[in-house]
Amino acid sequence: MNASRTARERVRAELIREITDVARRHLATEGAAGLSLRAVAREMGMVSSAIYRYFPSRDDLLTTLIIDGYNALGEAVEHAEAARARDDFTGRWLAGCRAVRDWALAHPHEYALLYGSPVPGYAAPRDTVAPAVRATAVYGRIVADAYRAGRLAPPPIFPPPPAVLAKDAEAVRAVMPGVPDDVVARAIVAWTSLFGMVSFEIFGQFDNTITHRAELFEHNMTCLARLLGLPD
Amino acid sequence: MNASRTARERVRAELIREITDVARRHLATEGAAGLSLRAVAREMGMVSSAIYRYFPSRDDLLTTLIIDGYNALGEAVEHAEAARARDDFTGRWLAGCRAVRDWALAHPHEYALLYGSPVPGYAAPRDTVAPAVRATAVYGRIVADAYRAGRLAPPPIFPPPPAVLAKDAEAVRAVMPGVPDDVVARAIVAWTSLFGMVSFEIFGQFDNTITHRAELFEHNMTCLARLLGLPD
DNA sequence: GCGATTAGAGAGCACTGCTCTTGACTTCCA
DNA sequence: TGGAAGTCAAGAGCAGTGCTCTCTAATCGC
Numbered sequence: 001m002n003a004s005r006t007a008r009e010r011v012r013a014e015l016i017r018e019i020t021d022v023a024r025r026h027l028a029t030e031g032a033a034g035l036s037l038r039a040v041a042r043e044m045g046m047v048s049s050a051i052y053r054y055f056p057s058r059d060d061l062l063t064t065l066i067i068d069g070y071n072a073l074g075e076a077v078e079h080a081e082a083a084r085a086r087d088d089f090t091g092r093w094l095a096g097c098r099a100v101r102d103w104a105l106a107h108p109h110e111y112a113l114l115y116g117s118p119v120p121g122y123a124a125p126r127d128t129v130a131p132a133v134r135a136t137a138v139y140g141r142i143v144a145d146a147y148r149a150g151r152l153a154p155p156p157i158f159p160p161p162p163a164v165l166a167k168d169a170e171a172v173r174a175v176m177p178g179v180p181d182d183v184v185a186r187a188i189v190a191w192t193s194l195f196g197m198v199s200f201e202i203f204g205q206f207d208n209t210i211t212h213r214a215e216l217f218e219h220n221m222t223c224l225a226r227l228l229g230l231p232d
Numbered sequence: 233m234n235a236s237r238t239a240r241e242r243v244r245a246e247l248i249r250e251i252t253d254v255a256r257r258h259l260a261t262e263g264a265a266g267l268s269l270r271a272v273a274r275e276m277g278m279v280s281s282a283i284y285r286y287f288p289s290r291d292d293l294l295t296t297l298i299i300d301g302y303n304a305l306g307e308a309v310e311h312a313e314a315a316r317a318r319d320d321f322t323g324r325w326l327a328g329c330r331a332v333r334d335w336a337l338a339h340p341h342e343y344a345l346l347y348g349s350p351v352p353g354y355a356a357p358r359d360t361v362a363p364a365v366r367a368t369a370v371y372g373r374i375v376a377d378a379y380r381a382g383r384l385a386p387p388p389i390f391p392p393p394p395a396v397l398a399k400d401a402e403a404v405r406a407v408m409p410g411v412p413d414d415v416v417a418r419a420i421v422a423w424t425s426l427f428g429m430v431s432f433e434i435f436g437q438f439d440n441t442i443t444h445r446a447e448l449f450e451h452n453m454t455c456l457a458r459l460l461g462l463p464d
Numbered sequence: 465g466c467g468a469t470t471a472g473a474g475a476g477c478a479c480t481g482c483t484c485t486t487g488a489c490t491t492c493c494a
Numbered sequence: 495t496g497g498a499a500g501t502c503a504a505g506a507g508c509a510g511t512g513c514t515c516t517c518t519a520a521t522c523g524c
Contacts, residue, residue: 041486168442192452196429220421244471279472
C-alpha cells in the first residue's frame with residue numbers, strides 16, 4: 001500500500017515543517033548566528049541528535065530558511081505588484097519597492113540572511129537561485145512591459161553603456177526580454193539602489209541621521225523611477 | 233619615574249596592537265562569526281583567559297576592528313579623492329567610489345562587518361560613529377564644493393523632496409554645508425546606490441549573472457554622477 | 465626591601481555542532 | 495503471520511566556543 005507509506009512520510013513532513021517553523025521564529029529573535037539546533041530541539045521536546053534525522057546539518061536548515069525567505073519576499077512583491085493596473089507602470093514599480101521595504105522591516109533577520117553578509121563557511125546551493133530571482137523577475141517584467149508599451153522614456157542625460165556589458169545585459173534580459181542595453185544598465189542601477197536603501201535602513205546605517213525613513217524611501221524610489229524613464 | 237611606568241604600558245600597548253593584528257588576520261580569513269578569542273590567543277602562545285586582560289569581551293575586540301575598518305576605508309577614500317584636481321568634481325566622485333569598491337574587494341570580511349548584517353547581540357558603541365562618517369564626509373565635501381562652484385546642475389526630471397525631509401536634510405548638511413534640500417536628497421540616493429552596488433558584488437548577488445563587474449560599476453557610478461548633477 | 469598592582473596560567477561552567485551506538489518501533493514482503 | 499529491513503529517538507561523547515574564577519609569579523612605586 002502507498003497510503004501506509006505516506007502515513008509515515010506525512011508525519012515526517014509535518015515534523016520538518018514544525019522544525020523550520022520553530023527555527024524561523026528563533027531566527028527572527030536571535031538572528032542567523034544565534035540559531036541553534038539544540039535550542040530548536042529543546043523547544044520541540046526532542047533531543048538534539050534527533051534533528052539530524054531531518055536536516056543533515058545546520059547549514060541545510062539554513063538553506064531551507066533562505067529558500068523560504070526568498071519565496072516569502074518574492075510572493076510579497078508579486079502580490080503588491082499584481083494589485084496595480086497593468087498600465088500603471090510607475091505604480092507597479094513603487095508598489096514592488098514598498099513591498100521589499102515592508103517585508104524587510106517586518107523580517108529584518110531574514111532579510112539579513114538573504115541580502116546581508118554571507119554566513120561564513122556556508123555556500124548557497126543551487127536550489128536557492130530559482131527562488132532568489134522571483135522578486136527580480138517582477139521588476140524585469142515591469143521594465144519590459146513599460147518598454148514594450150512605449151512608456152519608457154529614459155532621460156538623455158546618461159552615457160551609453162560600454163560595449164563589454166552587452167554579454168551581461170544578455171543574461172539580465174532573461175527577466176526583461178526585448179529591452180535595449182542602456183535600459184538594462186539603468187534597471188540594474190535602480191535595482192541595486194533599492195536594496196542599498198533598504199540595507200542601509202535595516203542594518204542601522206541611517207541611525208542618528210535619517211528619521212523620516214518612509215518619506216525618504218518614497219522620494220528616492222520616485223527619483224529612481226524617473227531615472228528608469230517611467231512616466232510620472 | 234614616568235619612563236618605567238610607560239615601560240609596562242608600552243608592552244601592554246604593543247600586546248593590544250598584536251592582538252588586534254592577529255584578530256584582523258583571522259577576521260579576513262574566517263569572517264566575523266569565525267573570529268575566536270581562543271584561536272587568537274593560541275596563535276600568540278597565550279592562554280585564552282589572558283586575552284581578557286586586554287579586551288574585556290569578544291565584542292570589545294570586534295569594536296576595535298570595526299573602528300579600524302572605518303578608519304582604513306575612510307583613509308583609502310580620502311587618499312584617492314585627494315589625488316584629483318580640486319575642480320575635477322566628477323573625477324573626485326569617481327575616485328572615491330572606486331576606492332570604496334577596491335577596499336571592499338580587498339577586505340570583504342571587514343566590509344561585511346561594517347556594512348553587512350549587524351553581528352547579533354552586538355550593539356555598536358558611540359566610539360564607532362566618528363570613524364564611520366569619515367568616508368561620508370569626503371562625499372559631502374565633493375557635493376558641497378561642486379555646488380559652491382556652481383558646477384552642480386541636477387537634471388530637472390526629478391520631483392522636489394517632500395517638506396518633511398527638511399529636518400533630516402539639515403542633519404545631513406553637516407557634511408555638505410550650504411547645499412539645498414533637493415541636492416541633499418539626491419546625494420543620499422547616489423550614496424546608498426554606491427553601497428548597494430558594492431554590497432551586491434561583495435555579498436554574491438551578482439554571481440551567475442554579472443561578470444564584467446568593474447565596467448558595470450564604472451558605468452553606474454557615472455550615471456549616478458549625472459543624477460547628482462556633476463559635469464561630464 | 466616591602467606592599468600593592470598587574471600579568472599569565474589553569475581549571476571549570478555552560479554552551480555549541482556533530483558523530484556514533486543502542487534499543488525500540490514500523491513497514492514491507494515472503 | 496513472522497522475520498527482515500528500515501526508521502526513529504535517545505544518550506554519550508568529541509572538540510570547540512565565550513567567559514569567570516582562583517592561584518602564582520613577576521613587576522612597579524614607595
